[in-house]
Amino acid sequence: MTLRRRLAVASTAVALSVGGTVLALSAGAATLPPTVTLATHPIRSFLIGDPETTRFGALEWLGGLEVEGSVRAVGGLSGIVMTEGGDAFLTITDDGLALQARIRRDDAGRPVALEDGRLKPLLDRQGRPFRGKIDADTESIDVRGHDAVVSVEGRRPKILAGTVEADGFLGPLKEIRLPPTLGGLRGSKGLETVVFGRPGGPFDGAIVTIAEEPARGATSDDNPGWIIGGPAPGAFLVANNSLFSVTDAKFGPGDDLFILERSFSLGDGVRCRIRRIKAADLKPGARVDGEVVLEADLRHQIDNMEAIAVWTDRAGRTRLSLLSDDNRSFLQRTVYLEFVLAAP
Numbered sequence: 001m002t003l004r005r006r007l008a009v010a011s012t013a014v015a016l017s018v019g020g021t022v023l024a025l026s027a028g029a030a031t032l033p034p035t036v037t038l039a040t041h042p043i044r045s046f047l048i049g050d051p052e053t054t055r056f057g058a059l060e061w062l063g064g065l066e067v068e069g070s071v072r073a074v075g076g077l078s079g080i081v082m083t084e085g086g087d088a089f090l091t092i093t094d095d096g097l098a099l100q101a102r103i104r105r106d107d108a109g110r111p112v113a114l115e116d117g118r119l120k121p122l123l124d125r126q127g128r129p130f131r132g133k134i135d136a137d138t139e140s141i142d143v144r145g146h147d148a149v150v151s152v153e154g155r156r157p158k159i160l161a162g163t164v165e166a167d168g169f170l171g172p173l174k175e176i177r178l179p180p181t182l183g184g185l186r187g188s189k190g191l192e193t194v195v196f197g198r199p200g201g202p203f204d205g206a207i208v209t210i211a212e213e214p215a216r217g218a219t220s221d222d223n224p225g226w227i228i229g230g231p232a233p234g235a236f237l238v239a240n241n242s243l244f245s246v247t248d249a250k251f252g253p254g255d256d257l258f259i260l261e262r263s264f265s266l267g268d269g270v271r272c273r274i275r276r277i278k279a280a281d282l283k284p285g286a287r288v289d290g291e292v293v294l295e296a297d298l299r300h301q302i303d304n305m306e307a308i309a310v311w312t313d314r315a316g317r318t319r320l321s322l323l324s325d326d327n328r329s330f331l332q333r334t335v336y337l338e339f340v341l342a343a344p
Contacts, residue, residue, distance in 0.1 A: 036117040037070035038101055043301045058293035059339035063110035064301060067334040073097060073119060075328035079141035079248060080307040082321060090168060091323060096122045096136025098169050111338055125174040140248050144196040149207055151194035157182045159194055159209060179226055181235060184215035193249040197230055201255040202279055206230025210238055212245050234284020244273055252310035253318050255279035260308040269298040272305040303333045
């Protein structure tokens with residue numbers, strides 16, 4: 001392990017031990033710039049030092065970027081949705097900010113740079129920026145049409161709903177009613193994911209959310225999840241052996257749910273995993289597991305992977321975009337990674 005990676009492991013240990021709170025920005029700060037420069041460095045191979053290997057589990061490596069923002073507010077990225085057919089994205093930070101950027105691509109569709117970075121605070125129901133980390137620990141985002149949802153950790157679990165405005169950012173957000181069983185979640189280990197069911201699919205009209213870790217007093221290490229609304233609401237469990245924590249999820253082909261997970265230990269460092277949960281298995285009362293479509297560790301170009309998007313490119317292929325949370329530590333990185341889901 002290189003010195004940089006040893007330091008990164010140590011930095012991640014500190015960041016994760018305090019719930020990832022390295023910097024608590026005030027999202028309403030008057031100095032927040034509306035535009036930001038996003039310097040990028042290409043990641044040409046996912047397996048470090050081996051550009052020839054491109055197949056990883058069920059995914060085909062496409063390309064990636066290491067990202068550095070011109071202001072410190074660009075960091076702590078925790079959720080992502082693709083926009084403009086994959087030519088841009090909207091991401092949120094874990095302290096109540098939203099960032100938009102356009103992706104410049106080469107002729108093969110690989111990401112080569114980020115441009116037109118724009119930054120704006122998320123707003124409460126009165127149209128005011130959220131105040132402080134406790135009220136604005138925003139972790140996941142999803143958009144369907146003009147509707148948007150955001151999950152929040154903090155003192156109590158929350159899901160906020162709003163609309164996408166003409167500038168591509170979210171308008172004022174208000175809380176939706178949650179099942180009472182969510183009340184037992186631990187503050188900084190609460191709702192890491194929120195995702196809309198796909199139109200016309202089995203979860204149409206529903207929101208699905210999964211907690212990062214089990215609730216207080218839980219008798220197993222499984223992650224609790226909830227289908228809220230829709231034709232068949234109820235609670236379910238995601239099988240877990242205590243090695244990984246859920247960090248995000250999105251629906252993909254066949255209405256299967258792709259769950260992104262993170263693991264950390266002093267011995268192994270940071271790892272990430274993606275599991276694919278079949279739509280037919282995801283229902284109230286179920287304990288779901290699923291196929292592992294990707295597993296990576298410090299041999300690969302990963303960091304603290306927190307965000308996933310699943311989308312269809314112009315060639316009709318399913319792409320997965322991953323984004324890391326650098327905890328605003330100079331020892332960690334923000335990386336944007338793209339894969340194509342390989343044909344069965």
